[in-house]
Amino acid sequence: MYGADPADSAEAERTAFRRAEKRYKLYKSLPPKSRKKPILNQADLSDVVDFHSVLESAESPEGIYKFNCPGFDRPVFCFRDRPGFYFIPSALTTKEQCHWIRQSLMSFPQPPNRTNLTALYGPLFDLFIAVQNKKILVEAESSVVSIGENKARSCKYSFSESSGDSCREEQGSCEPVAASVLLRKLRWSTLGLQFDWSQRNYDVSLPHNKIPKELCELAKEMAAPAMSAGEEFQPEAAIVNYFGPSDMLGGHLDDMEADWSKPIVSISLACKAIFLLGGKSREDIPIAMFLRSGDIVLMAGHARECFHGVPRIFTDDEHAEISGLMSQFSSEDDRCFMDYIKNSRININIRQVN
Ligand SMILES: O=C(O)CCC(=O)C(=O)O
DSSP states (O other): OOSSOSOOOHHHHTSHHHHHHHHHSSBOOOOTTOOSOOOBOOOOOTTSBOHHHHHHSSSOOTTEEEEOOTTOOSOEEEETTSTTEEEETTOSOHHHHHHHHHIIIIITTSTTSOBTTHHHHOOOOOHHHHHHTTOEEEEOSSSEEEOSSSOEEEOSEEEESOSTTTSOGGGTTOOOEEHHHHHHHOOEEEEESOEETTTTEEOTTSOOOOOOHHHHHHHHHHHGGGSOTTOOOOOOEEEEEEEOTTOOEEEEOOOOSSOTTSOEEEEEEESOEEEEEOOSSTTSOOEEEEEOTTOEEEEOGGGGGSOEEEEEEOOSHHHHOOHHHHHHTOSGGGHHHHHHHTTOEEEEEEEOOO
16 A cells, blocks of 8 residues: 555546545656656645644635534534544644654554564564664574563564674575664554454454553544544554655555444644545545644544545655654654654554454
């Protein structure tokens, strides 16, 4: 789903969703095998819905209304023709955003949570700390690495101080990789019940920890506008998506959960993005909207059956809109966080599976 365009077939090109993706993505499409340098796409963004402007204006634009949720103390907006979709602009303070960025980089990719790197390297502990300490990943000498008095982990690879003699020639296949390079390759991590991307379902047999209590509490609180009276959202799984500058998330449905009346609570962090909300068919013209750091989106009911995706991340100074975050991460100790967020976006989406 990441890094490249989804199905570039002539068939897919013809759908309204695909045309919108092409319109907003960072680079213009070039013919296959073209040797030309990618050309930046200077898309006209004037019709992208900006809920921060909606928040400031006295009247909502046509097709959008302010949703009244008794007891919920933040403004919530909905589209008249996309029932079940809720937009909560600036739901998180800058401090809260920093907290969840730290968690997303330091804690959420920790085993037993799986990431896209797990299939290749096995469980990797402390990736972000390894980046901070400029370490490299090498093949572990033994499959069991001691990490304390009583614990041992089975690892194929471990982080090491230097490349020199930690990668001897006789080890053959060993190719040391800088932790910073691996972090750039981190695309997703899964919390709680583990999602199996190859089968596109939850594999309850995989070892997992419960969703962190604090994230559970946040999701329950934020889900309120999409819940029926007296019901409480029960977070069981979360997918954390990590986007680099030219990454995109192609149009898709999230349909592996049992009860679609329950919302997906989706938190945006770091660089601004464009989110496309289509309809039940790829032929329906999607609505494009900006997602900024701290915005939260809920998708429940009818909206659960709508195609959606993220065709564009803005990492340039003018459009990323992360100056508040950058000043929070300005100390020397936080340099690696700053380096990461200035050209990245993180999305945490929390789900009730059963
Ligand atoms: O990144 C986003 O805002 C959307 C993520 C999403 O649609 C997904 O993970 O299914």
